[in-house]
Amino acid sequence: MKKLLFTIILMLFSTSVFAQASSEVIRLSEPVQETAEFEVFGADVDQSEFQSPSTLAEIINSGQEEGPVTLVTSVAQVCQKKGCFFMAQDENYSARVTFKDYGFFIPTDSQGKEVVLIGDFSVETLSEEQAKHYAEDAGDNPDQISGEQKEYSVVATSIVVPKSK
Numbered sequence: 001m002k003k004l005l006f007t008i009i010l011m012l013f014s015t016s017v018f019a020q021a022s023s024e025v026i027r028l029s030e031p032v033q034e035t036a037e038f039e040v041f042g043a044d045v046d047q048s049e050f051q052s053p054s055t056l057a058e059i060i061n062s063g064q065e066e067g068p069v070t071l072v073t074s075v076a077q078v079c080q081k082k083g084c085f086f087m088a089q090d091e092n093y094s095a096r097v098t099f100k101d102y103g104f105f106i107p108t109d110s111q112g113k114e115v116v117l118i119g120d121f122s123v124e125t126l127s128e129e130q131a132k133h134y135a136e137d138a139g140d141n142p143d144q145i146s147g148e149q150k151e152y153s154v155v156a157t158s159i160v161v162p163k164s165k
Contacts (some may be wrong), residue, residue, distance in 0.1 A: 024084055025108055026108040033045070037162060041105070041106055041158070041159050042159055043158045043164075045158045048083065049158075053116050055073065055091075056089075056091075056152070069120070069121045070118050071098065071154065073089065074090065074113070079138060080137075083105035083110070085097060088154065096154070097119070100158070116159070120154065123150065125149070126151050127148060
């Protein structure tokens with residue numbers, strides 16, 4: 001009976017520890033620049049590079065299929081495993097933002113923040129398998145994906161994340 005009680009207590013303790021760990025912010029990259037207002041991840045930037053960013057809607061509506069962009073956008077979702085990508089949202093448009101050479105990540109609590117980034121924009125076609133994998137990493141239901149998916153994509157070289165929402 002004591003062994004059973006001990007096992008149950010141990011299981012309850014373990015469950016609460018794992019529950020706390022899953023709500024912790026994951027920061028696998030340190031900022032390369034930091035002020036009281038924001039952190040920069042990726043490559044160092046001169047603040048003048050961020051003076052007149054475009055929106056995702058402007059870029060998509062312009063018909064641009066690829067090329068360099070400076071973009072201001074809202075972070076709709078962040079990969080909760082390690083912050084290795086996020087979904088940018090502007091009006092009815094979204095784009096997957098990854099990081100050049102998988103060389104840096106953003107904090108997993110960046111959802112809801114408005115960020116500015118420099119990177120390369122493109123229009124991608126994802127296989128059903130890729131799209132399901134991405135949905136699973138984002139915490140969405142991969143069973144809702146069927147067939148190839150068209151996706152807007154940005155590979156960021158620098159991203160400015162505000163310290164508060």
